Amino acid sequence: MNFQLELTIIFSRELDDRFFNDLLKKIREFLGSIFLRGTYSANRVFIVMEGAGEASPLVLDFVNFLNEFCKGYKTGIRDFYLPYYELSFNFDYVGKIEIPFTEAVICNGELCKVVFKNLEKEYLKNKFADRVVRLIKLYNQKSGWKLLYESEYNVGEYFNPVEEMEKRNYIKRGIVKKEFFYLPKGANLITKLRKKIFSELKNHYCLKKIISPSYIPLRLLEDHTLVEYIPKDILKNFFVCKVDKKFEEYYLSCKLQNMKSECIGVLYSEIPLTFYKAFEGKKIKENELFYFHDRINTYIILNYKKENLNIFKDILETLKLKYRILINNLDIGELIRFEIYIANKWKNILEIHTSDITKNFKIKNNKISCIHINFENLLIGYLSQKNFTDKISQQI
Incomplete structure (x- = not known):
């Protein structure tokens, strides 16, 4: 340059x-x-x-x-x-x-x-000019996903697993499109899957449950050290703007100028900035793991270790599922994605995002991983690959 x-x-x-x-x-x-x-x-x-x-x-x-x-x-x-x-x-x-x-x-x-x-x-x-250059390069950026691993398990013929789940009383459709209620049968399986994963994690970490707010306060959005971590969808879903390129303007100026919002914060939990803010200036112990839930998702924050990848890989192997692991090296860190095979498509079930974002909050750890587990996709994939056998609950 x-x-x-x-x-x-x-x-x-x-x-x-x-x-x-x-x-x-x-x-x-x-x-x-x-x-x-x-x-x-x-x-x-x-x-x-x-x-x-x-x-x-x-x-x-x-x-x-x-x-x-x-x-x-x-x-x-x-x-x-x-x-x-x-x-x-x-x-x-x-x-x-x-x-x-x-x-x-x-x-x-x-x-x-x-x-x-x-x-x-x-x-x-x-770093205003650096962000301008980075924004320009996004116009020609190709997908950086690379395949790390794919399991060899075979799956049955194609069918719609959601329709089958409804027939078998795992779920009931709600008013909103693509949203449904989990009936006791389906809720019980999600609970079992969650317990299985957490029992494995207990062998490696000291689990500590926390209550984390599911929104990012607007004042954190205007912190110039955090702009790199804020996705476009936040501005699209929560703000009204007078200009066409509202994300670009925000990304470069680090301000929500020319934008209006009726909310005090925005919903975004994949990278829980409020959690990092709460631990500002502190050190997370080597064996500590923090987690919090919503209805179908679990978010886990833990110290970065290479074996984190193998822990989740071993869990999916014990369930004998067809899945694959992808990696993408981003400017803001490393993103690892686990995808499960559902009805001729790959669906995301787990993401491990690792970055040095902790430096912005002066957290005394080299790196921290934020893990997002989508138990809904995991359950749908598990049921469809097991062909809804009667003893499916006993196999978890």
């Missing part, structure tokens, strides 16, 4: 030739070869530079350096901004891309140029 930029610095008083010449020596001393030229007018200095990388941290350090130097002249820096800032990087995409807060984004199949104009100092902080 390379940059070209124009920097305007506004001082607390008008400059003269003597002060500017002394200032110019310090500018060359700090910037070296990336400095191209500089001039001044009244109380403003105009600097042009180009170099490699993303320049925001450099500009911030540079302005702080000049501010310290200027104290000897009883002069301060009142403000600064970038009238022009251009980033270019290799990118296999052709066409123009509309990104909020940018003047233009043009890609020719080999190189992508991003142009900002009149970029204020607030946008040089909090």
Whole structure:
């Protein structure tokens, strides 16, 4: 990645030739070869530079350096901004891309140029330009899922397992489409599956049940260190926005500007940010495991270990199910997904999300895994692969 930029610095008083010449020596001393030229007018200095990388941290350090130097002249820096800032990087995409807060984004199949104009100092902080580049690369991002493992168990002929569950009084359809009630027969099986998995986990961890809120407070959404972990669906489902690209605007600005919501928080439990907030500044012991439930899902938070994957793999092997394991290395961490074969389709039953998000909350652990188990899909897959035999409950 390379940059070209124009920097305007506004001082607390008008400059003269003597002060500017002394200032110019310090500018060359700090910037070296990336400095191209500089001039001044009244109380403003105009600097042009180009170099490699993303320049925001450099500009911030540079302005702080000049501010310290200027104290000897009883002069301060009142403000600064970038009238022009251009980033270019290799990118296999052709066409123009509309990104909020940018003047233009043009890609020719080999190189992508991003142009900002009149970029204020607030946008040089909090990795704003890095997020712009990451957002652009999403336009050409291919699926990163890779197959780790697939079991060899055979399954029977195709049929609709949900209809069969209804016939056999496991469930009863509700008013809302694709929603249903679990009758005692079905609820009992979900309870058995949950107990089986937790009995296995007790052999490895000290289980501690917690009550976790199922929403993220809006103030956490506007924490710039957490923006990377917030999915698009949150804004789509909970906010009304005046602009078309509301996720892009939020992602880049870290603010819910131009958006309206009647709620105090948003429902999202796959990465329980409220849990991490509660443990801010603390350390989770090596053998501790926290969990909480909703109707058909269980969420587990535990220390990252490579054997976590094998624990769940062994559980599914004892149930003799046809399943597969996929992995996706994301910018925000590693995502492992277990999928079960249901009616000629693969359905997600378990996800292990591992990242260093704990650093944002100063939790004294290297990594923590958040595990989401969908017992509804697990039950449907289990019943369909076992062909609803009469002794199915005894086999768990």
